[in-house]
Amino acid sequence: MTMLLIGVFLLSLLVITAIAIVRSEDLFSAVMLSGIFSLLMALNFFLLDAADVALTEAAVGAGVATVLLLAGLRLIPPKEAPGRPLRALSVTVIAATALLMIYASFGQPTLGDPLAPTQQHIAPWYIEKTPELIDIPNIVTAVLSSFRGYDTLGEVFVVLTAGIGVMFLLGGGRGKPFSRLDSQAEQGLSGHLIPKVMARLLIPFILLFALFIQFHGEYSPGGGFQAGAIFVAGIILYSLVRGEGLALSVIPPRALLLMSAGGALLFGSVGVAGMLMGGNFLEYSVLAENPVIGQHIGIIVIELGVGLTVTGVLLSIFHAFAARD
Amino acid sequence: MKLLGLFNYWVFAVLLMIGLYALISKQNLVKKIMALAIFQSAVFLFFITMSRVDEGTAPIIQAGVANQIFSNPLPQVLILTAIVVGISTTALGLAIVVRLHEEYGTVEDNEILAMDRES
Amino acid sequence: MLLVAAIAILVTMALALTRALLGPSVYDRVLAVNMFGTKTVLLITVMAFMMGRTDFLDLALAYALINFIGVMAVLWFVQESSLRQQTQNPARDDSGNDAQ
């Protein structure tokens, strides 16, 4: 009951924030408000027992999303032009649809109903079989990387494709965009002593935490997606305080491309390896004598692939935006 | 009591429509991208709402605790990947907007359309 | 005890959100986001205790680690834009922005 009321409160704040994002004319303010929106969203996920999702939203929303939006915003006018007045027609349609959906919600099972149709099919099977077939505590990781490996493979390739698209549009990789590296403006926040020292202190811990999330993802909330986002946050912090140039000399663009493509390839090749050893595509059980050990090997390797791709793609995207002038 | 249990769905509907409204009525392309993000978050909320089970806990088996009820892992898996895909596609949209600004000098869709019609 | 803490943190969140909505300057909003982040860390900790799943403190740790990157990005953004305004004003004609 208490949790339900806390949830109602947080959701109300969420709606208020969404309205404020839409209404604010200053894009910078809108970005800041969407930071609050993402924090509230993560809290709601946590409250709804989705720890893994909350961790992902935390990793992506708190660090990467704000930085990417600001890096993009740097290149365009900061204010929205005075808009056209509210169109009566669109407002009516929107309001009518909202009312219709709220009306339809009365036919939905209430929050947490254990008899809801969603809880009857397949999910009990996953929960029951995970200890037996895969034997890792985190059922979400088990479903993500083994039971629904195809799906995750597809998502990884979507991330890779989006990264390639950004690099085509803004010119990642080599050449023109990185020619700016030795200019004066490329010192980042080196002039600020306190951020510089604190970042130097914190970055090792951020990277260590990312590795923990990556390799402990079978036992606690975590996995390749979250770890990649946290790793990227650490490197972005480095390039903010020490300048793009240094960050790029630590992980050069070529290495980023290699990571993006290599991670996805690693994922795919685990599937092919399963086929070569006599199983189906992405069937990990055949990778070792003992099927459970095979599952463990497969999950660790593909999570590594996911982590590499997410790190490579998000970091390339950041560099592509930041190097643009 | 039953009504409070439906509150999540109402918030989903309202957020979805806020996103859709901004997508239709805002001319600024960055605003449109943010509206898409709100729309997307509403869908995430809907899925995660469906995954919750009363008396349940997050689907991570604790050692030494028997007979736990777990919330549904499947929607969580779908949304977990969707969040990372979401940020990548948002970045892609932003990249398109940045290129449009370089070509047209504006990020308002009506001005871009007007320039296109003139030429 | 935990409930009192949760309510206090929720009220503070509402106050921070009010500040974010009122503005008036952009930096007030950044301040509100920063406050909101710290409150999120606290609320996650308190809720983890309330739910009895203290193994989820990793989440609070994640937020505590990467929350302030957003504010760093704001400082970087402001510094970059003021640098751009200083150095690039004459070279802006080719962008077609100020050509009238």
Added chain:
Amino acid sequence: MSEILDLIAGLLVVTGCVFVLAGGIGALRMPDFYTRIHGASLTDSLGPVLVLGGLMVNAGLTLISVKLAAVMLLLMVTSPTATYALANAALLAGLKPEGVEHDTTEPEKPA
């Protein structure tokens, strides 16, 4: 013994909550941006330390306490840094503190 510990934990958490709330009110009610930072910094430093300290007393000597201590240390390190960055950004963008040289015009950006 455990009652005394509970009492100490409760006391710490509630005191922390008072600080958190006071800071929140300060951030809302203070007259201008630079004074609001002062209010917000209270919620970011003393409040969390007390609340997390209380929870640590509650949890005893376990891994949980270590994690809480890590969160506490990180908050103590990061939030002053964030406040520094924020104040610096505002000053750089030309936001003037109230009452220093009060002018009602828009804050001028360096041209």
